[in-house]
Amino acid sequence: MSHIIAQRAGSSDSVSRKPKDTTFLETYLTQTPALTKCIMNLLAESNNEEIPVSLTWVFVVSGAGSRLGRFCIETEIGNSSDYALLLREETAYVRVLSTFIQLEGHTYVKSVVAKVLKNICNPKYGTLEIDPNRVGSPEELNHNRQMLLKVCKEMFDTFVKSVAKVPLNVREMLNLAYNAATSKFSESAYKVLGSCFFLRFVVPNIVQPERYNLLKTETTPEIRRKLILCSKVLQLIANELEPTDKEQYMVDAGLGTFITQNIKKLHKFYEKLIKVKGAKRFGNLISEMNAADLRRVYVLGHSYEVYMWISSNFDSISQALDAKSKTPKQAETIKEELGQVLNDCMTKRVKRSMPALSESLL
Numbered sequence: 001m002s003h004i005i006a007q008r009a010g011s012s013d014s015v016s017r018k019p020k021d022t023t024f025l026e027t028y029l030t031q032t033p034a035l036t037k038c039i040m041n042l043l044a045e046s047n048n049e050e051i052p053v054s055l056t057w058v059f060v061v062s063g064a065g066s067r068l069g070r071f072c073i074e075t076e077i078g079n080s081s082d083y084a085l086l087l088r089e090e091t092a093y094v095r096v097l098s099t100f101i102q103l104e105g106h107t108y109v110k111s112v113v114a115k116v117l118k119n120i121c122n123p124k125y126g127t128l129e130i131d132p133n134r135v136g137s138p139e140e141l142n143h144n145r146q147m148l149l150k151v152c153k154e155m156f157d158t159f160v161k162s163v164a165k166v167p168l169n170v171r172e173m174l175n176l177a178y179n180a181a182t183s184k185f186s187e188s189a190y191k192v193l194g195s196c197f198f199l200r201f202v203v204p205n206i207v208q209p210e211r212y213n214l215l216k217t218e219t220t221p222e223i224r225r226k227l228i229l230c231s232k233v234l235q236l237i238a239n240e241l242e243p244t245d246k247e248q249y250m251v252d253a254g255l256g257t258f259i260t261q262n263i264k265k266l267h268k269f270y271e272k273l274i275k276v277k278g279a280k281r282f283g284n285l286i287s288e289m290n291a292a293d294l295r296r297v298y299v300l301g302h303s304y305e306v307y308m309w310i311s312s313n314f315d316s317i318s319q320a321l322d323a324k325s326k327t328p329k330q331a332e333t334i335k336e337e338l339g340q341v342l343n344d345c346m347t348k349r350v351k352r353s354m355p356a357l358s359e360s361l362l
Helices: 002-009 012-016 023-030 033-046 051-061 065-079 092-104 106-120 138-160 168-184 186-207 221-239 245-252 255-261 263-273 291-312 314-324 328-347
Strands: none
Touching: 023 033, 023 051, 023 291, 023 328, 033 051, 033 065, 033 092, 033 314, 033 328, 051 065, 051 092, 051 291, 065 092, 065 168, 092 106, 092 168, 092 186, 106 138, 106 186, 106 221, 138 221, 138 255, 138 263, 168 186, 168 263, 186 221, 186 263, 221 245, 221 255, 221 263, 245 255, 255 263, 291 314, 291 328, 314 328
16 A cells, blocks of 8 residues: 555656645655665766755755765765865765855854955955956056955955854864865865865855845946955965966966965864864854745745655656665665655645754754
8 A cells, every 4th residue: 555655656646736745755854864865866866956955955954964964975075086076076965065064154154254255345455456458557467466465365364263153063064074085085185175165165155245145235347356366366275276377367466375375374274174172053044044035945945846856756766765775675665655755745734843953863
């Protein structure tokens, strides 16, 4: 009987109708690691761009985001054969990690990154333009080079001094990434932290400040250019690379020397960052959303999209469970339970409460 229920859950009829409540599915997903692993493997194989993001929301809202993040870090690094590409490719696992850090690190973005942005956009520094083809005179060019170095120094120093403001959940992920990278590619350990913290977390918020309304002023073309220049410098520092002749104007501005002089400071920052003892928990993005926004973005958005994807791909998930489960009995049990859960989403409602912020399922 339960096998028939599982088949019906994946039918075209169930997919075409809107579920009454996806809470049943959220709970089952976060409590069934074998199912989550199969789903992530399928998402990785199909290179799906949207569902990994929505799945991360489901886990974070349910208070189990760190568990999903840990699995994705370990899998991504375990699958990598080239340390230079660690966390650089847009795989399903990397998308989960990026989304998790953005959600859990929201207070850091609103405080530290917003402070950096305000300083970069301060009119007293001028345009910061260092490309000779965009500047009117040698005097202006020289002034802009000095101002850019000054702004970048202040930007970098702000990040270096901000360790205590990085939330515990983010620091735990960085610690895990560092240890996993060290065990497989000892020479890449610091660079993987650069990928996680700067390239996946900080830089996207610098180049797109409107995402979380981090700037009170309009992002004009001039301001956008200033943000791009500063983010390029930050990316070079994170990659521990000097600028090349492909962007000769950055070489001529003396940025290579600035970067090499700050590598040791960068490493000391990382060493403090991955020490989780004494680190504080802060509210994440979910905790700052009001009920209406949470319903619009999550209940009617991410949670619904996960339900629809699982319903539409029930057969593929079943095959993956058959192939990957520890025993045939485990696979059959999960398939039957998942089918029942999907049916419950179509027919029942539960009273929703605000999402749990603790990692109670770890």
